[in-house]
Amino acid sequence: MAPAKATPGNCILEMKGISKTFGAFKALNKVSLAVNEGEILALLGENGAGKSTLMKILSGIYTATEGSVHLDDKACEINSVKESQRLGIILIHQELNLLDNLDVAGNIFLGREPVKAFKLIDLHKLYADADELLKLFGLTIPSATSVSKLSIAEQQIIEIIKALSQHARIIIMDEPTSSLTLKETDLLFEIIRNLKAKGISIIYISHRLNEIIEIADRVVVLKDGQNSGELQRREINHDNLVRLMIGRDIFKSQVAPWPYHPASSFEIRDLSTYRYTQHGVNLRLSGGEILGISGLVGAGRTELVNTIFGIHRATGGTMHLNGAEITVNNPADAISKGIFLVPEDRRNQGIVASMNIIENLTLPNLPATSAFKIISRRKEAALSTAKVEELNVKAPTLRTNLKDLSGGNQQKIAIGKWLSRNPSLLIFDEPTRGVDIGAKAEIYNILRNLAKSGVMIIVVSSDMEEIINISHRILVMHEGKISGQLEPEEFTEENIMRYAVGLN
Amino acid sequence: MKKEKGIFIIFVILCVLVAIGNPNFLSPANLKNTTRLIGIFGIFSIGSGIVIIARGIDLSVGSVFSLIGVILSMLLVKHQVAWPLAMLIVLALATLIGCFHGTLVTKYKIQAFIVTLCGLLFYRGIARFISNDVTMGFGYGEGFSIVQYLATGNLWGIPLPFILMLIISVLAWVFLHKSVYGRYIFAIGRNEEATYFSGINTDRMIMLTYAICGLLAGISGVLLAFYTNAIAPSSHGNFYELYGIAAAVLGGCSLKGGEGSIGGIIIGAAMLQVIQNLVNLLGIPSSLNFAVMGIVILIGVLADKFLVNRQMSK
C-alpha cells in the first residue's frame, strides 16, 4: 500500500549553514539540508525560495558564499560540476540536456565512451552496455534510436539512466514530471522507488503536492532563502505542505460560476491541422467561458491551438468569431482579431529571454507606444509599470532581463503582453508549467478575472488538478479528435483519463 | 552603451599611440584622408551590422561593389546616361540584390551564409563578364563631376563621404535604437520564434535588413568607384565584406544576433582604417598590414570582453 516506511539509512550528505549572496541580494541564508541513504527527499518551496540555488551549489554550478558540505562525514569542496559528478551527485535539469543529434547510447555515455586503441570508440561495447541499462528500466527501444524520436518521458528516463551509469549516489530531479502524462509519471515513480531500493538517494523538486504526498519520505521546505520547516513521512499532507510553504491556505477547490457573456462567441468547424489532416475538430465557446482541453501528450492539442493562432495554416475547416467567418494565416491575423496565445514552450516562443521586461511586454504593442514609428520611452515605461503592478510581477527593475526571473514571473509577462490589447479569445497552452504554487494561484486568478470581464479562454493542460480547478467545461482529445466532453459535475480524473486514452 | 565604451576607449588609446609615434597622424591632410575612408567603409559596415543584429550575414558586399562599379561606369561613360538616373539605377539595383537575398533567406529558408556566398561568386562573375574583364574607368569625369566630387570632395574641409556617413548613421541610429523596426530586429536576433509568436511579420523585417544592407552597399559602392576612379572587375572590392563584418564585430555585434549598436559599428569601421593608416605612418612594412589588423581586432574583442565582464562583476 503506502510506500514502505523508509528504513532511514545513514546520513550520507549534509549541507550546513549554506549562504549565497548575489551582489546585495541574499539568495540563501544559513540553509541546512541532510540526505539519508536510500531516501526520497522532497525539496519544496515557492520560486525564489532558493531551491535551485541550493541544488546548483550541491552540483557545483555555484560556489557557496558561506557554509560547508559534508559527504560521509567528510567535508568536501565542490567547485565544479565534474567534481560533484565524481562524488556521485547528479543533477537532472528541468530542461532536458540531451543532444538530439546523437542516439540514446551516445547520450548515455557522452564524454565517457568506451574506447579501443587510438581513441576509436568501441561501438560494440557502447551499444551493448546501453542496451543492458535500457532493459533494466523496462525500455524496449534499441539504444541506437535517435533521441529526437523519443517522447519527453523516455528522454527523462534516459537522463536518469545516464545519471546511474555515472555511479550516482544522489540524484537531484528538478521538476521531472512537468511535461509528463499521468501514465508516464507513474512509470517514473516506479523507477524512483527502484532506485531507492538500491540505496540511491533522490532529491525531488516539484510543485505538485500530490506527487510529493505520494512519493516523498521526508520533505524539506524553504521559504525566502531559509529553512522554514521539515515534515516526516507521516506528517506529509496537503495542508501541512501549503502551510509551511506560504503560510496560508490557497486552494479553494471549486468551480467558479460561469460569468456568461453571450454577446461574443468563437467556433471552429471541422478544423484540421497538419498533424492530423484526417480529423476535423469542432468546438464552440462563449464570452466568459473557460474551456479546458485535456489529453495525453501528442493528442494534437498544441497543434490545434497553434493553428487557431495562425502559427500553422489549417488544412481544412473554418473559424468563426462572433458569428462571422474569419481567416487566420499568421499570428498577425489572429492578433488583429483579438485572438492571443500564451504558448506552451515559454522560453522559445512565449518570451525573448535575453530582453528585459519592458521590451517583452511591449513587443506586440509597439504601435500603441510609438508615434511615427518612433518608440516613446515614457509610454513604454507607463504601460509596463501598469502591467507589472496589475500582474504582481516580482522583479528588481523593469530593465531586468527575463532570463533572470522565475518561471512564474516569466509566465506573467508572457500573459501580460496580450492584456493591453482587449483580447476576445485568450488561449493558454500549459499556463503553469514550471511555475511555483504561489504564482500558480495568481495566474488562476488572472484567468478567472479575465473570464469575468467577458473574455473567452481556452486552457490546454496536462495537469488534471489544474484543468479540473479552472475550467467551466472540459474537452478531452485523443489522437487528433475530440473524444469526450465533460460538464462540471462529471469533472474527475478518472473521467478525463478514460477519454484521453480513447475509451468510451 | 557599455559595449561601445570599451571599444571607444581602445580606439582613443590607439589614436593617441599613433599620434605619439608620428605627429603627422593629426595633420589636416592625414585626417582628411583617413576620415574619407572611414566614411566610405563606415556606410556599408552599418548595413552589414544591421543584418548581423538580425542574426544574418552578408558576404556578397565586395562583389556588389564590383558589379555596381562596372555598371555605373558603363552607364556614365559608355552610354552617357545622365548622372542622377545612373545613380538611381545602381542604387535600386543594389537594393534589389538585398531584397533577393532576403527572399531566399525568408521564403526559401536557405541559410544566409550560403545565399550570400553564392552572391559573392555570382556578382563578381557577372561584373567580369559584362565588362569583358576590362578595367572600367571614369576618366576626368566630364558630365558627372558632381558625383565624382561626392567621393573626392570636401565641405568645410571635411571629406564628403564622412559627412554622408554621419548623416546615414544618425538615421540608422534612430531606426535601430529608437524605432519600432529596430526593436523588432533586435528581438528577431535574440529569439525569432517568440517574435513571430508575438504577431510580428518576421520575414518582412529580415527582408528589410537585407534591403538596407544592399542600399548602403550601393551607396558605398558608388563612393568607392569614384574613389579609385577605375574598377578592375576581378579585384575591385575583393574581401571588403569582411571589413564590414569585422567592423560590426569590433563594435559589439554578436554573430549570434541581437547585440550591437550603430555607434559601435562606426567606431569599429574607424578603427580598421586607423590600423591601416598606422601601418604606413609608423613605417611598418606593408606586408604586415593584415597581420596588424588581425591582432588589433583580436585585442579589441578581448579587451572589450574584459571591460564588460569587469563592469558586470562590480
Add this chain to the structure above:
Amino acid sequence: MLMKKTICFLLLFTALLGPGCQRNQKPTIAFIAGAATDFWTLAENGCNQAAKELPEYNVIFKYTTDGATEEQKRLIEDLLVNNVSGIVVSPLDPVNQSPLIDKTAEQIPVIITDSDIPGSKRLCYVGTSNIDAGKSAGQLIKEALPAGGKVMLFVGKSDAQNAKERIAGIEAALKGSNITIAGVKTDNIDRVRAKANVNDVLVSNPEINCFVGLWSYNGPAILNAVRESNKLEQVKIVCFDEEEETLQGVKKGDIVGTVVQQPYEFGYQSIHLLAKYISGNKNAVPAGKQIIIPATIINQANVDAFIAKMQTVRKK
C-alpha cells in the same frame, strides 16, 4: 564567301564550346595570362588577331583570376587533358614554377611570356626584359629630378618576379646618382589600398618628390591621390603600362612618363611562333631562344601618337 562564313561559324562554334569539346581536328593553342587587367586584354587582342590569321588553329585565352599559382597549375593540367598542342604561359612565380613548366614542356611546346625562366625547358621566351623596362623608368626618374631626391615605389605584390626585376632595373639606373629609393609600398592588388598608400606616404614622408607606380593600376592611383591633395607641383610621377588614365595624365603633363611594354605583341608573336613550330617549322625559334619586344618610354612628346595606335589595336 561560303568558305569564309563556314570558318566564321566554326570559330564561333569552338569559342562557344571551348576546350572541353574537341570534336574537330584543329590543333589548339592556349595562352595563359596573369590577372585580368588591361595589360592582358591587349595581349588577348594580339592573340585574337593571330587567330584570325591562322584559321587552321584554335586559340584559347585564359586569365589567372586570383593571381594564384595553383590556379595556373590547374589550368595547365586541364588543357593537357584536353589535348592542347601548345601553350603560352605568363608565370606568376617564375622561380618556383619551373618544375611545372619543365614537366609540361616534356609533353607539348611551352612558350614563356612576360617573365622569363631562363634555365627551364621552355621552347622560347617572348616578352620584354623587365630589367630593361626598369632601367628606362630609372632614366625617366633622373630626368624628372635633375637636382636629386627621394623616390617611393608602389606595387601590388613586391615578391612578384616582374616587380622584382623592375625594381632591380630602377636601382641599376639610379646607381651613382643623388636619388635614393625610400621604400616599396604594397597593396595586394587592391586599388583602394593603392590610393590610400599614396595618401599615407604624402603625409608621413613629405620629403619624397617622386612616386613610381610599378604595376598598371598604380599609375592612376598615384595620379588621383596626388591631384586630390593638390601636390602635382611638388611630386613627380613615373609609371608603367598604359591604363587610360595614365595616358591622359601623361598628355596633361601630370605624369612625367610611362614605360610601356607591348602586350599586344606578346600575344600576337607567341601564337604565331607556336603555330609555326607545331606545323613543323622548328627553325622559327631564334638561336637565343628569346624574342625580346622592347619596352618604350611614353612622354608628352609621343603620347598622342601612342594613344592613336592603341585605339587601333584595341578595336581589333
